[in-house]
Amino acid sequence: MRRLPLVLALAALTLLASVSPAGAITGGEPDGDGHPNVGLHYFTQLDGTYRCSNTLIAPRLVLTAAHCAENTIGKAQVTFDNPAPAFGTAPSRFVTGTSYPSPLWTGKLQNTKLNDIGMIVLDRPASQVWPGIRPVPLASLGLLDRLGAKGGLKKTAFTLVGYGVYFEKPADGPQKQQAVRDRVRRVTTVGIQNITTDVLKFQENDANSTFGGGSCFGDSGGPAFLDGVQVGITSFGGAQFCTGMGGYQRTENAEARAFIEGFLSAYPN
Numbered sequence: 001m002r003r004l005p006l007v008l009a010l011a012a013l014t015l016l017a018s019v020s021p022a023g024a025i026t027g028g029e030p031d032g033d034g035h036p037n038v039g040l041h042y043f044t045q046l047d048g049t050y051r052c053s054n055t056l057i058a059p060r061l062v063l064t065a066a067h068c069a070e071n072t073i074g075k076a077q078v079t080f081d082n083p084a085p086a087f088g089t090a091p092s093r094f095v096t097g098t099s100y101p102s103p104l105w106t107g108k109l110q111n112t113k114l115n116d117i118g119m120i121v122l123d124r125p126a127s128q129v130w131p132g133i134r135p136v137p138l139a140s141l142g143l144l145d146r147l148g149a150k151g152g153l154k155k156t157a158f159t160l161v162g163y164g165v166y167f168e169k170p171a172d173g174p175q176k177q178q179a180v181r182d183r184v185r186r187v188t189t190v191g192i193q194n195i196t197t198d199v200l201k202f203q204e205n206d207a208n209s210t211f212g213g214g215s216c217f218g219d220s221g222g223p224a225f226l227d228g229v230q231v232g233i234t235s236f237g238g239a240q241f242c243t244g245m246g247g248y249q250r251t252e253n254a255e256a257r258a259f260i261e262g263f264l265s266a267y268p269n
Helices: 143-149 254-266
Strands: 007-009 038-045 048-058 061-064 076-079 095-101 118-122 158-162 166-168 178-180 186-195 199-204 223-226 229-237 244-250
Touching: 038 061, 048 229, 048 254, 061 229, 061 254, 076 118, 118 254, 143 229, 158 199, 158 229, 199 229
Parallel strands: none
Antiparallel strands: 007 229, 038 048, 038 076, 048 061, 061 118, 076 095, 095 118, 158 186, 158 223, 166 178, 186 199, 199 244, 223 229, 229 244
């Protein structure tokens, strides 16, 4: 995992030399077949192989975070299996694709001008491996601004989905938090903390009596949903054990929609 000033990008390093559990959303529950169009992909950079979450938004288009699509070596390996296969196994359960980060992405995880949005163009439609899979619906331009102006975001439950890690204490021995990596897709709900023109911030705490938990390493690129439509992409967090706050790239602001629409026009099928 990569540390950046003040915040942590939520991409998870895949440890190729050892087998260790790998997991997901904190404080949530297994998603089962609830979101079959939310997937996982592996990608390789100079410093290692990582995994992120993503969503299918068109037959050959997979939406993710820019930091899950930049400086890649070779093609991304995308799967919608749940649990996801380990890296380097079950090649028939992956579809390869070419990754494109937003040209506006600067590598800075910040509250304004984030642009942590990327796209994977699959080499073939996902439905060839997962028959019946359907793209996620995207929020209309400016949806959150309209709802916020009407007071419609207060005490509202947003849904997070992803394949990331979570932390728990072992049953015995030293009670130090350990990362669980089981590659199971999980789901939870969160409430809004703050919103800017570019970023959704959620209050993430699995002890919250109103909502469920939050996102963690490996959930990067996965979706934030509101009433079934995607409004955000998991981008960054502010704590080592994935509690407190999470930052999400808005998908319905002008810059994000322009980036998405460019690919939808070029790859409608």
